[in-house]
Structures are given as C-alpha cells and as structure tokens.
Amino acid sequence: MKKRIIAIFLAAVLCLSLAACGPKESVDPQNPDGPQTGEVKKSSKDTLTIAVAGDIPSLKGGQNSRTTASLCWPTLFTLNETAEGGYEYVIDEYSAAESAEWSEDQKSLIVTLKDGITMHNGTPLTADDAVFSIAYECTTGNTLNASPNMPEDGSGVEKVDEKTVKLTFNTVSVDNWNLAAQFRIFDKESFEASNASDLTVYGADAKNFVSYGPYKLKEFAVGDHVTFEKFDDYFAGNDSTIKTVIVRRIDESTVAMMELQTGGVDVIMYPAESDIADVENGMYDNIKYNSAAGLYQQLIVFNLDGNSLCSNVNVRKALCYAIDRKAMWEGAFESSGLFADTPVSRTQEFIQTYEEPYPQDLAKAKQMLEAEGIEEGTTFTVLVDNDAYRTTAVEMFKNVMVEMGYNVEIRTGDNAAYLNDVLNTTDWDLEFGKSGMIGSVAYWIGSQWPFFHHGNTAVEDFSDFYAMQNAILAEFDDAKRNELTQEFMDAYVNEYCISYPIRQDVYGNLMAKNLEGVTRWGEQWNLIGAYFTE
Template identity: 25%
Template sequence: MLGQLPLAQAQEAKKGGTFVVGLTQAPRHLNGAVQSGFATAEPSTQLFASPLRFDDKWAPQPYLAETWKLDEDGKSLTLNLRKNAVFHDGKPVTSADVAFSIMAIKANHPFTTMMGPVEKVDTPDAYTAIVRMSVPHPAIVLAMSPALCPILPKHIYGDGQDLKTHPRNSTDVVGSGPFKFVEFKPGQRVVLERFDKYFMPNKPYLDKVIFSIQPDMASQILSFERGDMQMIQVSAPTDIARVSKDPNAVVTAKGFEGIGSINWLAFNTTKKPLNDVKVRKAIATAIDKNFITKALMGGYAQVANGPIAASSPLASADVTLYPFDLKKAATMLDEAGYKVNDGGERFKLTIDYLPGVDDQQKNVAEYIRTTLKKVGITVEVRASADFPSWAKRMATHDFDMSMDQVYNWGDPIIGVHRTYLSTNIKPIVWTNTQSYNNPKVDELLNSAGQILDPVKRKAYYATFEKIVTDDAPIVFINTVPARTVTSKKVGNVPMTIWGPMSPYDEVFLK
C-alpha cells in the first residue's frame, strides 16, 4: 500500500514474476459489487479499483480518489477522482462510473446497511462524485474500501441486465485495477495479468497473478511446500502449526483486523427454554472458553467476549463476562426452574454448526455437548450435509443452538448491526436469526450509526455491548485464528486491515 512505499524501496522491489495464491472457496464470479466474501474479493480487488484504500492503522488512503471530504453534517462525501485512471478497455474512469457503481452496490450487495442511507450520487463534473445521504453515515468512508466498493465500468454494466447474473461478472471482466482479466475457470483458477496503463506509477510489480482453487487445505499446503503457490491462508490450528515449521514460510496474523471474524454459539431466543435469559446465562457459564482456545485451538485463537471484534477501534472491554463454573451453572438452571429429573436430565437441545471449518465449529459443538451434559442438558449435535442446508436451517429459524462464524466487516454498521437489530429478523442467513429483540439495543445502534465523533460513537457501542452480553442471545467464544502464509520470496505481503483482500500492486517476488 501507499504506506509501504519506503519498505518497497528498501527491499528494492523487482518487477516481473507470477504470484500464485491459493483459495479454498470457489468464487461464483468475480464482481465484488454484488457478492461478499474472501473468494470473490481477492480476485475482484485486483481487477477493480475502489475510491479509497486503507492502511494497517485504519487510516484511509487515496486510490481512485486523490482527495475526499466528508461534510461536517456527515451527509455528503465528496470524492475528487484522479484524471489518469482508465479501464482495461482504455475508456476513462469518470464520476459517472463511480455514481453508477455506488448505486449498483446499494441495490445489489448483501450488506444492505453499508450504502443504506445513500440517496444519490451527484456528478457536477467528470472527476467529482458527491455521495448524498439521508442521514449522517460514519461508515461511508470505510465503505469506499477495495473489497466493498469496486468501481464498475458503466458502459459495460449499465446495459439493463441484472447485475447479479451479468455475463461480464465472469467473462471478459473489465475494471481499472492493477491486473486485467485473462481467464476464469470456475472451481479451478482465475488468471490475471499486469495492466500496463494502471494509474499508480510504475505499478504493479508482478506480471501475473493466479488464484488456484483447491478446496482441500491439505493439498493446498502441499502445493505451497512444493513451491507451486506463494500465498495461502490457514486458520486450522494443525495447519498453522505445520506451516509455522516450514523454513521457507512467513506466517502472519496481521491483515485480518478489518474482517473481525468471531466464532460464536447463537441461541434461538424464541424457543423454550432458550427464551429464558437465565438459561442462556447458565449455558454461557458452563462453557470454558480458555479450554477451547488453548486445547482445541492450540493456543492460536484469542477468547472473544463481545459482539465487536477486539481488533476494532470501536470495541469495548467493559462487557458482561461468564467465568467458567459448572457448579454455578447447575445452580442457575435450578433457580430458573429446570430441575434434574430421575435420569439426571433437565431438557434436550440440538446444536448445529457451520460445515467446512471443523476445528472452529464441529469440534467446539462436540465440546459444548460434553460440558452441558455435566449440568444436566442433553445436546444432540446436528451435522448439515453442506453450506446451503445449514444456511436454510438458520434462515428458517429451525434450530435451538448453532455454532457460527461471523465477520464484523470493518465497521459495526456493516457487520454488527445486522445480527442485533429487531428490524433485521429475516428468513435469511447472517441476519438476526436469533430473533433477538431489545428496543434499547435498536435505539443505541440506530443512534450510533449516525454519530460522526468516534469517541461519542464508541460510548454508544460500549453501552450496546454491555446490554447484549447481559442479554446473552449469543455466547462469543473466540476470534478466528486466520493467518496469511507467504513464501520468503514474497515482498510487501498485503498486511493492511483488509489483508489478502487488498490490491496486490505493491507485492513483488524477490
């Protein structure tokens, strides 16, 4: 990134070479304007430039916009675009493209709160775009990030076709990012090559970037060890331990601060006995988070205690905690009126888990089954055949408890509000599927979402975190121990708050 320039010069950035990046998930297409997630974002941020980018200190940096200004009332963001940016087909990037893209993201992206307050984008001239909002929107600057706001060419995507299924999301993709499209073989690879007319002088350094899709992590690690890949991401403790022993590997936890991924146990608060806060608190007290992070996760994960990831500048440490105490948990269940019957059982529950990340999900679900047995709760662990079947259970609220992994996405407005607002109780996965309803929380979040002063805003979120941890619709367990693993040959590893979802224009091979 811009902040890495002295480093790049110190390391004498070399031009050329092919950078092979491993992906475990297969992107459906390459257009990040209508799709969230790592699989789409990593190639999308190479193809499409965004108005701004962010450094590793959460500070915005120029990108397509050379300068920008959020008005004092927080209701308009002016972007002054650079005049030398062109799309891969040679057409200039103008304010019309920015206006088209932001309204397209508002209409199509799954993060509805991200551009929710945006009413229109004015274009007084070809290089000025003014984002107009109905209310102050402190998340708007962060929403200009590469993974969240790719600028699409209006002359291609403004043809009236549905953006979610537009053919140019997957074939002959045209953006203004550092690399241009060569090939997309779904489920196999994405091949990109250096864009010679990229607007950042003398960048990118690499000739080619290849995203190699290998769903099996063990195969991916073997490919990395053989030297066939130069960058992969791991989060399973066994995988972290293995790559950490590789003398040719550099392993870093930096670069995931923006994502803010939390592993948690969610309750369906409409179902008996989980509609009783005393029962939820008793279950929280029966879970040993230190055992989970140390024994089950090899010490690579940190305990999570609240809805805002600790890596966020808006996180508060003043939350309601539930120190592990089986005796106390049993007493709490007695006091809630759920006595043990002759068979030693109080009641039965099911626990689901997100498939595909067993170390974070299945293993923790099995541990919870074991520990709750000790306080008289019989738990059945339910496996889902695949992600769609798990997602359907969540969307239809057909669960008692479920393990889940949810991202903060940089700003609470984008990734946190969706889980706790009563207006977001919807038949869609990763909404408020807990059916949690607290008018005070709604009020706090709606207010915090319009406060520009970060200190004042943080105070609102601190109150919100205190209430939510006391209501316990969710037991926060751990931060997901994501790691970027690169070959020692890689210079300027992407370590901004967006990590591997940053543009690779500074990356080089030594």
C-alpha cells in the same frame, strides 16, 4: 483525508492483513556508490501464483471472488488495518476518491474523484462511470456489497460535475461511510458493449471487463484459474517486478502445500491449520506465515425468541457459567486463531478486551438454571453446521450439560441446511457458528438481530438497547461514539448476554520466504511494491 470505518454485514466476508516489508538498504558513507550493506538482490521471477480453495466463478460474488477482484477492481476507498487490530476504510493514495464530505444534513456523501485515473482500456475514469456502476448495483441483485441503505431505483446516486458524485442514503447513519466505501467502479461503455446479463457474467469476461486497478484481467478459466497482467498506467504507480498474477484453484490443502514447497505456487490463502503450525514450528526454511486478526469470531449465539429456553437472560448467563471457553478453544479449536478476549470481533471500532465475564462455575450454573425453573432432564437444542471445530465444541458443551443433569439435542447439517434452520425456525435454543463485521458494533448488532430473535418475537424488553444502538449510529463524533460504544458493549455482555465468543479468527497466508513487499492481501491485495529476492 481519513475516515473511520463503519460497519459491514459479512455473510460472506472480507479478509485482509499486513505483511512485513522487505529489507532496507543501508548506505556505506565511505563508499556510497559501491555495494551496500544489506542490499537486496531482486530475482528476475516475475510471476506470482496464489492458491485458493474453492471455485472462483466470477470477479463478482463470494469470498474468493472479492479477493481476486481486488487486484483489478478495487473498492472506492481503501481498506486498512488499524494499530488496534481493527480495520477502517480510508481515502489514501490508492483510493479512486480524492475526498469525501458529508452534506450538512449528514444524509449524503459528496465524493470527488481523483484526476488522471486511467481505465484498463486507456479511457479516463469519469463521474459517469461511477454513477452508472453505483446505480447498477443499487437497482439489481448484482451487488458487490453495495449499500443496502440507498434507494433501489438508483436515484440515490447523481452526478454533480465531471469529477464529483453525490450519494444520498435512506437514513442518516455514520455507517453510510463504509457502505459507500464498498462500491466498485467499472467502465460504463465496456459493460454495455459486452452485452453481459449481469455483473457475474461481466466479471468473468476477460475480453470486455474494464476497471482501473493495478492489474487487469487477462484470462478467466472458471473452475481452474484466473490470470492478471500488470497495468503500467495504474494511477497510484506500480513499481512491482511482478508482471503476472495467477490465482489457481487447489482444493486439497496437501496438494497446495506441496506446490508451495516446490515453487509451483507462491502463496496459499486460507491454509490448513496444521500447515500453519508446521511453518511456525520451523519445519520449512523456505516458507513464512503472516497473519492478523480476522473479521470473524467463532461464537455461541443464543436464540432470544420467545419459544426458546434462552429467551430468559438468566438462563443465558447460566449457560455461560457452564462453559469453559479456554478449554473449548484449546480442545475443540486446537488453539487455532486467537482466544476471544473481546465480546465481539476485535475488528470493529472501539472494541476493548475484557476479563472473563462468566468464569466456569457448574454449581452456580446449576443453581441459576433451577432458579429459573429449568429442571434436570430438560433438553436444550443446539444448531451447528458440519464444521469439525464447531461440532467438537458442541460435543464439549453437551458433555458439561449432561454432567449437570441436562440433555442436549444436536441438529447439524451442511451450511445451507444449518443457515435455513437458524433463519427460518425457532425451535432451538443456541447455535454454534461464526459471525463477523468490521466497523460500528451497533450496526453489527442490528444486522444480526434476525438471527437472535426472528423479527422481535423476544419476550424481553429491548427498547433501551435499541435506543443505545440508534444513538451510536446517529453520532458522527469519534470520541462520543467511542464512549457510547463502551456503554453499549457493557449492556451487551453484562445486562443482556446476547452471545458468547470462543475464538477470534485470524486471516493470513503461507507464502514463499523470498516474497517481499506485499503490504495487503485478502479483500484488497496490494502488490505494487512486491518482488522476489534471489
């Protein structure tokens, strides 16, 4: 059974991609038992080392933590890439769920677990484990992207029988599929026996942590490395020759790159853009790069709050006409990632490319601003964090605005200070940031709304827009939801002009050229067919 992914709010987000499979063997019909053309010789190397920048404080938590957790603590459904470059949660051979069906009122999801799933301690995965895990995430602040649309007292999950659980949501929404998909199941008895105060503590406890993934937690040295060992009883089978996986913290990209060149690590996650360029330009014969569209876009978000100059849609459109997005991508972002040719991240469902909606036209921009009473000398306030790409983009924006006779005040700081300004202040007009979700674009808009106008203090009437959003979330038929999404995105871009993207991020790794068979990485690593060639 396969279901389309619905939305994720990604303040800390997921990443995933597909790598090419290893070479195939071709059988010589004249000598079927002899050496075959293209036969792959697998190396005896059985340890894979992955370099990540930044701490991994626990298997529970932020980006590196979720990446690491996927090896031993997978989500309930499986995250796959679609042919269109988006992502969806599906039920397949790697899912703990055998099936999942909506109730008649579409408010509940009845999930049947597979038979024969063995946990890392040798006990069977049961409905009791699933109910305990999901209820715990709902009742505490220790969520692993758990559903925000279920009762916080844990009453939304119940055991139907030994293999079936029922998830009941607060509202009817097609997005509840995705929210359910993100739950992770752990062993109830091991958690209780560990005396862990929360999932963060439990997720760093190699002695007691128990789940059901293809690798199990062996050692956790916070701030340094995490080690996993192959779990031979993984229910989906694990024929990988890789017996040990080590995730090392290496903050300096130059150090990580040197280690990759010399074999100290086999994969660099989130590599430096300059190193990616060097690999793609053929500077190394033992390193390859694999990538796919990422979950984030770098974009300009307009503040719709009534205090903002951008509360006027024609001002927002004028600013779009002032910007040369392609020049900004090539200059500020050094042509990294992909040029944004979709209005929001292409990882969302039913998102289509578009022609440039607001080609740069400074005369038109100036005329539109003046028509709305924005006189020369007016100051626009811009928020940005201290990311080098984004601060450069803001300087490019400032230059063009000054050319037209306007002033730009730039407020910058570290990520925490920047986010505090975005969320808790209204005396700014636009911000250069990044945002991303996968699944229903309507859910993304709804989740981002506080960023846009701080609790519906906009002076514009968005009631029709809200109605379009609600219609998408209430529609369970893919074809109809596709049609509604196109109408919604047309309004988003052409009628309301809510944000303006610059770059589509990509996710990928630099890895040893002789590493084959890695078919997913990031949020859900899949190494069960991986091996090194000689």
